[in-house]
Amino acid sequence: xxxTQYNISSxxxxxxxxxxxxxxxxxxxxxxxxxxxxxRLAATFRLFGRYGFDQGLAGHVTARDPEFPxxxxxxxxxxxxxxxxxxxLQLVDHEGNxxxxxxxxxxxxFTIHSALHRARPDVVxxxxxxxxxxxxxxxLGTELxxxxxxxxxxxxxxAVFDPFSGVVLDDSEGxxxxxxxxxxxxxxxxxxxxxxxxxxVEAVAWWFLAMDNAAHTQLLAQxxxxxxxxxxxxxxxxxxxxxxxxxxxxxxxxxxxxxxALEPDLLD
Numbered sequence: 063x064x065x066t067q068y069n070i071s072s073x074x075x076x077x078x079x080x081x082x083x084x085x086x087x088x089x090x091x092x093x094x095x096x097x098x099x100x101x102r103l104a105a106t107f108r109l110f111g112r113y114g115f116d117q118g119l120a121g122h123v124t125a126r127d128p129e130f131p132x133x134x135x136x137x138x139x140x141x142x143x144x145x146x147x148x149x150x151l152q153l154v155d156h157e158g159n160x161x162x163x164x165x166x167x168x169x170x171x172f173t174i175h176s177a178l179h180r181a182r183p184d185v186v187x188x189x190x191x192x193x194x195x196x197x198x199x200x201x202l203g204t205e206l207x208x209x210x211x212x213x214x215x216x217x218x219x220x221a222v223f224d225p226f227s228g229v230v231l232d233d234s235e236g237x238x239x240x241x242x243x244x245x246x247x248x249x250x251x252x253x254x255x256x257x258x259x260x261x262x263v264e265a266v267a268w269w270f271l272a273m274d275n276a277a278h279t280q281l282l283a284q285x286x287x288x289x290x291x292x293x294x295x296x297x298x299x300x301x302x303x304x305x306x307x308x309x310x311x312x313x314x315x316x317x318x319x320x321x322x323a324l325e326p327d328l329l330d
Contacts, residue, residue, distance in 0.1 A: 086262065086311060092129035097148075099125040099186070100135055102263040102314075104148045104328045107137060108321050109267065110191060111144030113274075121191035122171030125263050126179055132156050134179055136172075138165035147330045156180055170229050177236030178243065178259055187266040188259040196256035199277035203252045206276050208297035209289055213276040215305035217297045220248035220273070247305075248273050264318070265310035271317075272310075 089095040103125045115121060119140055127133040135151045137143075152163025156176045160167065171190070178188050199206075203224055208217045223242045227235065239257075243249045247269055249257040256277065258269040283289055292300065322328065 088128065095128040099128065099263055100148045100151050101329055102267070102318065103135055103151060103187070104146055105318055105321050106189070106263060106267040107143040107146040108325050108328050109271070109317055110189075111142060111146075112321070113193070113271065115191040115193045115274075116143040117192040119168060122168050122175065123187065123189040123191075123263075123266070124171075124175040124179070125187045126185070127153065130155075131183070132179075133161065134175060136167055136175065138163060139168050141165070147328050149330055173233060173236040174239060174257070177233070177240040181237070181240035182243075182245075182259065184261060185259045186261050187263040188257065189266050189270040190251075190255060190257040191270070192255045193270075193274045195278035195281060196250075196274050197254070199281055200250050200252055200254055200256065205250065206273070206280060207289060208292040208294075208300070209283055210276070210279055210292075211300055211304060212272060213279065214292060214297050214300035215269070215272055215310075216248050216276060217301040217305070219246050219301065219305060220250065221246055222250045222252055223254075224252035226251070226253035247307075260310070261307050262311050264314035265307045268310040268314040268317075272313075 089098055103123060106123050110116065110121070121143065122137055124134045124136045127135065133153055133155045136154055137146055138150055138152050141150060152165065152167060153161045154167060154172060155161060156179065158172050158176070174190060175188055178185055203222060205220060205222055206213050206216050208214045221242050221244065223239055239249070243257070243259060247258055247260050251257060256270065256273050258266050258273060260266045260269060
């Protein structure tokens, strides 16, 4: 068999096995869609716990409620990511009222996420943690460079939020953060960490993992020697191939299968 025949056969095989992968549509009822989002949110916390993203009281991921768009689900304060279950998630409105749940929430998390959800009606979920590589890279005060295929997912689709002005507790600071994010999927909070936002919990979770990985990779490459970034036109093309919300949604699926199999209690 020639190389050309082999490649065509392989491509046909891939298409045959992935023809069913279509963009996800919301569930038929608010209740079903709410459960879907909360289950993926709990799974995201478990995954982030496995990746070591939990840092004391810091870190929060939210999912907008499908029925009440001015409300979102968030993790309670002082519960380790690795222990969060669906039943632990709390419903909060944009005024900071806890509508479901009896524990406090991260005040900075409320300030950041309320501003993002207000400013971006298209955003269903947002994630921010104090991951080690994200914090280390944020100290550089620069954007990620397109030095690998994977890092191209964020090319021209993230920004740097600076300067660092302390814990984000003031509403005006949350609004400035949302304005800096704009239409993008990612934000580097200078001297602070990373943040991702997008149309599904799955995409946001994957983008956070991928962004932290890109930060880690660039730190390693810079320490080894001079960088050789990908040319802008190629980086832009690659971003259109690997940086889509649909691609991120499906990249999350193996992680979902893995964490649910290992820790089924997250669904409780």
